Amino acid sequence: MDIPLHQRIRDFESRIRRWKQVRFGPSSTHVFASRRSSSIEPRSSAVPRLNVGAPLPPRTSPLPRRAMANGQIPRRPLPELPTPISSVSSPSPSSNDEALDRRVAEIKSQSGRIVIMNVVYQASKDNLKRIGELGSGTCGVVYKARFDLTGTIMAVKQMAMTSVAEERRRVVMDLDVVLRSHDCPHIVRCYGCFISDYEVHICMELMATCLDKLSKRVQDGFPEDILGKMAVSIIKALDYLKVHQNIIHRDVKPSNILLDLNGTVKLCDFGIAGRLVDSLVRTHTAGCSAYMSPERLDPTHNYDIRADIWSVGISLVELARGENPYHGCSTEFEMLSRIVSESPPRLTIEEGFSSAFCDFVSLCLTKEVERRPKYRELLMHEWIVRYENANVDVAGWYQVVVQNSSN
The missing domain is CATH 1.10.510.10 (Transferase(Phosphotransferase) domain 1)
Incomplete structure (x- = not known):
């Protein structure tokens, strides 16, 4: 038997809501009670008029005081969401953070090591002479620079090293992949990086x-x-x-x-x-x-x-x-x-x-x-x-x- 169209739409909306909650975390849900078709004239206002002479309602909670005192405030049960498989088998946050910190330390040890045409240069960020901005996004800024030890023109990706683990993980992953891909002609080449506690500058080949x-x-x-x-x-x-x-x-x-x-x-x-x-x-x-x-x-x-x-x-x-x-x-x-x-x-x-x-x-x-x-x-x-x-x-x-x- 075919499922009615309205039921299929409801089911799909429910799947999307569950997907967003699992992917982005729970968020507040706003319910708009006065939705109406734009082709229908609004009804007369249903907002009650304020009776100035009427006594004010008592300023008490609708919950029993004893329940409030004991911290037994009833909560509306949250909808049960499907548990992603990833949450069952993923390492604990602490182990993830430790691994991330170790990888950051490993990359920091390579800071200032610039490799151009198989020649290694020990440099500092001062050796990058900024020419102009190439673009920007949510993760940082990309600028054009000249490496003054060789005259090589580079594209430098500048990103903040924040205390937010997910942002640090993104920076480390990006840098980790390009540093390990130097032998692949189909992945943008990385010359090296300059990294501190606050920011990272990734030196890449300049593309058109x-x-x-x-x-x-x-x-x-x-x-x-x-x-x-x-x-x-x-x-x-x-x-x-x-x-x-x-x-x-x-x-x-x-x-x-x-x-x-x-x-x-x-x-x-x-x-x-x-x-x-x-x-x-x-x-x-x-x-x-x-x-x-x-x-x-x-x-x-x-x-x-x-x-x-x-x-x-x-x-x-x-x-x-x-x-x-x-x-x-x-x-x-x-x-x-x-x-x-x-x-x-x-x-x-x-x-x-x-x-x-x-x-x-x-x-x-x-x-x-x-x-x-x-x-x-x-x-x-x-x-x-x-x-x-x-x-x-x-x-x-x-x-x-x-x-x-x-x-």
Whole structure:
């Protein structure tokens, strides 16, 4: 028997509320008693008039004084939430904090060690000559600087080292991943860092732009051959993280994919990357909702690297068409509803894309996670193999885009 539509909507709203409570913690719930349709005129005011001559009500609590004195104030029972698997098997907060402190100490021991072209320089933050700001966000500021011992131009990410454990963990994770990825050509290179008790400056190679900004310069989406070369780099970067560091990125999106003047595509921003345990992620953390896979929206489920593959698929659709498939959503709830309840986005041959590209995106956006392929399967896909070996002038295309958008 079919479940009525109104009941399905209620059930879905309940799932979203449980997801937000588990993911962000409990928050106060505001109930608006006077909701009405905008097409209906409001009724006459139901607010009682104040009778000036009437005696004031007694200023006593509706609870028995004895109960208040004994601290036995009745509380409304909280709704029972499903317990995430991660909360059962996760280490205690104290052990997490101790591990974090140890890792901070290890990274501090490398502060001032800058490696450029396999040459090690012992330097101080004063050796960074600031040129100008490149961008800013919730995690800090990125500025352009010259390293005066070599003249190397760098992008320096400046972030605060606060006492908040979660923020410190994000800084440490980002720095930890890039320091360990120096041998991967598909991950942005880190020269080193300067770290104190209050802030950290991460010295990175200077890239030309991110794909999010570049997409705004392109009128009708990226050409398929350009996307093919980019997809090869992205999948290889994610596969490297899984094989060599046993982590999942968790925030794959165009703004975290960078391009340099040589046409090389690299992945960046690993602040919310997660460690894999038995190939699964057992912790839930925030990311960008528009790129989240359906299984990540269920707080009771663990997930694996295939959550990042979904994000790759959404990013490819966005870059191919010039807009995110969920750009028309007016609220986050509407967006989450569409991700969970609607068929996933698709590219079509009628839009001018090859059947191989359409099939690749369809595989990335397979809603049933058990049927969604992993990195090694995708690296053997016809579309990836084609562009891994193809000679595509990404640098030349980028220069034309910049020139045309500047006129």
